[in-house]
Amino acid sequence: MLSDIRNPADLKKLAPEQLPLLAEEIRSLMIRVVTRNGGHLASSLGAVELIIALHYIFDTPLDRLIFDVGHQAYAHKLLTGRANRFSTLRSEGGISGFLKREESPYDEFISGHSSNSISAALGLAVGRDLVGQKHHVVAVIGDGALTGGMAMEALNSAGALQSDLLVVYNDNRMSISPNVGALSQYLSLKMTSPEHLLLRERVKRMLEKIMPHKGTRFIRRFQRAEESVKSFLISPTSFLAAWGFKYLGPIDGHDLKKLLEAFQHVKNLRRPILLHVVTTKGKGFAPAESDPLSFHGVGRSKPTLEGADSLEPAAVGQVKKTYTDVFGAYMTQAAQKDDKIVAVTAAMSQGTGLEPFFSAFPLRAFDVGIAEQHAVTMAAGLAVSGLKPVVAIYSTFLQRAFDQLFHDVALQKLKVLFAVDRAGLVGEDGPTHQGSLDLSYLRLLPYFTVMAPKDEHELTSMLDFALNLSGPVAVRYPRGPITGRAPTISSPIELGRAEVLCEGSDLTIAAIGQTVWPAFEAAEVLATKGLRVTVLNMRFIKPLDTSAILAAAEKCGRILSVEENSLTGGLYGAISETIVKLPQPIQVKGVGLPEEPIAHATSDRQRALAGVDVEGIIKAALTFFPHLNLEAPLKAK
Ligand SMILES: Cc1ncc(C[n+]2csc(CCOP(=O)(O)OP(=O)(O)O)c2C)c(N)n1
Secondary structure (H helix, E strand, O other), X not given: OHHHOOOHXXXXXXOHHHHHHHHHHHHHHHHHHHHHHOEOHHHHHHOHHHHHHHHHHOOOOOOEEEEOOOXXXXXXXXXXXXXXXXXXXOOOXXXXXXXXXXXXXXXXXXXXXXXXXHHHHHHHHHHHHHHOOOOOEEEEEEOXXXXXXXXXXXXXXXXXXXXXXEEEEEEOOEOOOEOOOHHHXXXXXXXXXXXXXXXXXXXXXXXXHHOXXXXXXXXXXXXXXXXXXXXXXXXXXXXXXXXXXXEEEEEEOOOHHHHHHHHHHHHOOOOEEEEEEEOOOOOOOHHXXXXXXXXXXXXXXXXXXXXXXXXXXXXXXXXXXXXXXXXXXXXXXXXXXXXOEEEEEOOOOOOOOOHHHXXXXXXXXXXXXXXXXHHHXXXXXXXXXXXXXXXXXXHHHHHHHXXXXXXXXHOOOOOOEEEEEOOEOOOOOOHHHOEOOHHHHHHOOOXXXXXXXXXXXXXXXHHHHHHOOOOOEEEEOOOOEOXXXXXXXXXXXXXXXXXXXXXXXXXXXXXXXXXXXXHXXXXXXXXXXXXXXXXXXXXXXXXXXXXXXXXXXXXXXXXXXXXXXXXXXXXXXXXXXXXXXXXXXXXXXXXXXXXXXXXXXXXXXXXXXXXXXXXHHHHHHHOOOOOOOOOOOOOXX
């Protein structure tokens, strides 16, 4: 069936009874492709019927459909003209793992960072009303994403504006890990509790006895009566009603008949509605249903999907030791020695490597939901209370909390350690998830110390060093397996001091973090061409080792900065700001990420495209020496 569906109009040609079979077909394709290419399998499996029903009842793309995070929307891609390209999911040049306006007219709004869907949908709804258009606007948001402060702000605003807006609350009780938070507990546990559902059934049966006809009027009255009973008996001060939303549900999110009825019904209600749909994360793929955490995001694997049912999560996950693993192990050890250490994560205990800490120290571990802003300020509060908070957040998501970093942490000089994971290029997740800005934005913050390790050994030393500092500090490190040299060259960490890895007088390469070893290798290659290169492992971007930079300027007159961060405002910016104060002209060039985001591809390929690999560094270094004949071995200056 799927091959005949080029757009939702084709979907509507199917009879409702055919839709369950279509759902099966979609799932089987998804499992095949995602276990091969990697991606968000469990979330997308759980939303198949929901998405079929939305496209069946609503008139997309005229009616606007907005997905929160977008990791649940593979079925949407399959029904909106991308089935024949679905095998390219997350591959270079292929379709994105999230939603992108450039990719399809059905992708109404960008997705990737959580909890923006209701705000965007409200903007579209209000815009529609102002320009006098007539269409529906629907936001699909998970129970995890609804823990984000932005979603709460949007509900509050939507309730006040009373625009015609449908919020579909896709409740699978899971964020990446089991979901947290009072609101989700209230909706998931209370509204779907056996007592509530029994009561609902009884009311229904009672009304069926009293009311002889089952016309629309009856259904409306029933629904009104049901809502009143629910409000009276179960939620006298219903949170959502107080916010101006009408709550409907819960309904079974895998029952297509019920979904079609519900969407048909809410289409006619012209006000803010929250429709509660209960789904199973990983639905239809036994390993994912029983372990949705491991199958939330799966890595690339070999194409062996005959017998996908026997796939183990380990087979599709990462196997090599990562920076994240090193951080996680360090935290557990450090916390054993120091009972003041506490950990805070914004719904990413697994992704940030904190699971062992959560198991060992449940009372000192806080998952605050997808709430990065709150995580940062809560940590500031923990610091004021005399504890030593460590906040582990991905670089891209920490962007959400820039003001909290400045106002609540930096200005008060509070001792909070930020473990900034996934800094730099992240591969297949693409532009929304790249950690390309943290060196730039963290460097702006007063009283902050900002470091990046070149390898595993240095990460541990930096974490130790950071926990002994008195003010705010961030350590940023990349996604993926540890690379580097063994045995590593390493001198003790000193505040604001770079490490000299090798010395030469033709050029200084000043590198930071994961680019240090590639820079060192580039220097080795350049040496074979007769160039004598100093390699500085900067370690700190704040405070910057200006004396090392000034000495390099003096000695070589040429500096090449290397970083896996935007060239704007990062190490290149910091070095340029230092050099510009010198009276003599010094040549400074930078290797780093361009402002224009790099599309999804493997991380190695992205590094090659940005020139932040060994080859790119050599190429950039050689631009300082245009007079040298590159074909012939290069001579020293
Ligand atoms: C701002 C932000 N923080 C963290 C994440 C990482 N993240 C991606 S999906 C997800 C869980 C979302 O849970 P939910 O909305 O319930 O969807 P489900 O995966 O359960 O379908 C998280 C924390 C993110 N995308 N954006």
